[in-house]
Structures are given as structure tokens and as C-alpha cells.
Amino acid sequence: MHVCQQNFSIGEENPAEGASRSSAVAFIRGHQLRKTYYLGKTPVEALRGVDFAIGKGEYVCVVGPSGAGKSTLLNLIGMLDSPTSGDLYFDGHRITGKSDREVHDFRKSRVAFIFQSFNLIPVLDAYENIEFPLLIQHVGKQERHQRIERLAAAVGVESYLRHKPDELSGGQRQ
Known part of the structure; x- marks a missing residue:
């Protein structure tokens, strides 16, 4: 190894x-x-x-x-x-x-995981898929939005946040 x-x-x-x-x-x-x-x-x-x-x-x-x-x-x-x-x-x-x-x-x-199989919820767009675990953790709306925007910008997918998983490439899904 x-x-x-x-x-x-x-x-x-x-x-x-x-x-x-x-x-x-x-x-x-x-x-x-x-x-x-x-x-x-x-x-x-x-x-x-x-x-x-x-x-x-x-x-x-x-x-x-x-x-x-x-x-x-x-x-x-x-x-x-x-x-x-x-x-x-x-x-x-x-x-x-x-x-x-x-x-x-x-x-x-x-801790967060990025799995080989993406396990995205197909009826939710990218923004909602990112937001979902933050909702479960009871993160406030403004903080959720700021985190999602910051993370999306960091990996270059900010213009794809309203796309559904089947509209994204494999790399964008990860």
C-alpha cells in the first residue's frame, strides 16, 4: 500500500x-x-x-x-x-x-464521504442534494445557503446547482 x-x-x-x-x-x-x-x-x-x-x-x-x-x-x-x-x-x-x-x-x-456510487436523490437538483444532510443536522437556512454556494464554487459547479443528477456528468455528481 x-x-x-x-x-x-x-x-x-x-x-x-x-x-x-x-x-x-x-x-x-x-x-x-x-x-x-x-x-x-x-x-x-x-x-x-x-x-x-x-x-x-x-x-x-x-x-x-x-x-x-x-x-x-x-x-x-x-x-x-x-x-x-x-x-x-x-x-x-x-x-x-x-x-x-x-x-x-x-x-x-x-466527516463527509464521496462514494464511487453517487447515491444522489434523482428528484432533487444538485443544490437540494447538497442541502439534504444539512437539513438533517438542523443547520439554519442562511448558513446552509452559504455553505452550498462556497462548496459549489470550490469545485466549479456553481452554475449547475439547479440541474438534476441525470443532467450532470459523473465528475459533477461527485
């Missing part, structure tokens, strides 16, 4: 070039992460002592052959699964050891 990292800020014209890894403060950090699954009674170590640090504003790609542990690592980072051992930190908060409820509440307010 290989991890590629680069500094980047949403809305930034030119991502930082050649920025030092040591200068980035760890926003998400894993320390000695291990994950063991069982096939029947046979243990399968998907992750063996993985250490990483991702700074705020960095984007990361995780590449490797099938079975290398990429999906397992992303499931741990996304708090969809828990490590067998090791520690996971998110913005200074230790996630490992928290109750399922605490992890759920933390994840729902701090």
Missing part, C-alpha cells in the same frame, strides 16, 4: 508546492493501527501497525494491490469501523476508546 499526499486548500488558486510534511499539523493521525478480521476461526491481518499523519488542507490517495488494506484503512479513518488496536486521532480528538454513540455523533458532524 502506498500513500500520496499534497497540500491543498479549497478555493486556493495554486496548491502549495513542495511544502514540508513536517510543517503540516496532523489533522488526522493513526498510530500503530491494526485491524484483524476473521474468516471462520482464521485471523486475517488487514492492517499491521500503520502510522500516518494527514495535515489539514492535504489531499491523500491510497494506492495498492487488492488485499493491501486500502478499504480497511479508509473505513477506520471514516470511523465506519474500529481498529483492533492502535489509536486514531481526528483534529486532536482521540477516537479510539469512545463509545459507539460518541463516534457516531462526532462522525455525523465532522
Whole structure:
């Protein structure tokens, strides 16, 4: 498995070039992460002592052959699964050891996912699809609008906000 990292800020014209890894403060950090699954009674170590640090504003790609542990690592980072051992930190908060409820509440307010299958609601336009999770979180109307406009501008889809999913390209849907 290989991890590629680069500094980047949403809305930034030119991502930082050649920025030092040591200068980035760890926003998400894993320390000695291990994950063991069982096939029947046979243990399968998907992750063996993985250490990483991702700074705020960095984007990361995780590449490797099938079975290398990429999906397992992303499931741990996304708090969809828990490590067998090791520690996971998110913005200074230790996630490992928290109750399922605490992890759920933390994840729902701090983590977003972009899935390979878009899971957009076909009868809603792009604006409404972006707005939907904000409504569930009881975000106020003005703040919802500001967030949607800012995010749409950051990824260059502001002129497509009133289009339905079937009127958007695959990249625009993501």
C-alpha cells in the first residue's frame, strides 16, 4: 500500500508546492493501527501497525494491490469501523476508546464521504442534494445557503446547482 499526499486548500488558486510534511499539523493521525478480521476461526491481518499523519488542507490517495488494506484503512479513518488496536486521532480528538454513540455523533458532524456510487436523490437538483444532510443536522437556512454556494464554487459547479443528477456528468455528481 502506498500513500500520496499534497497540500491543498479549497478555493486556493495554486496548491502549495513542495511544502514540508513536517510543517503540516496532523489533522488526522493513526498510530500503530491494526485491524484483524476473521474468516471462520482464521485471523486475517488487514492492517499491521500503520502510522500516518494527514495535515489539514492535504489531499491523500491510497494506492495498492487488492488485499493491501486500502478499504480497511479508509473505513477506520471514516470511523465506519474500529481498529483492533492502535489509536486514531481526528483534529486532536482521540477516537479510539469512545463509545459507539460518541463516534457516531462526532462522525455525523465532522466527516463527509464521496462514494464511487453517487447515491444522489434523482428528484432533487444538485443544490437540494447538497442541502439534504444539512437539513438533517438542523443547520439554519442562511448558513446552509452559504455553505452550498462556497462548496459549489470550490469545485466549479456553481452554475449547475439547479440541474438534476441525470443532467450532470459523473465528475459533477461527485
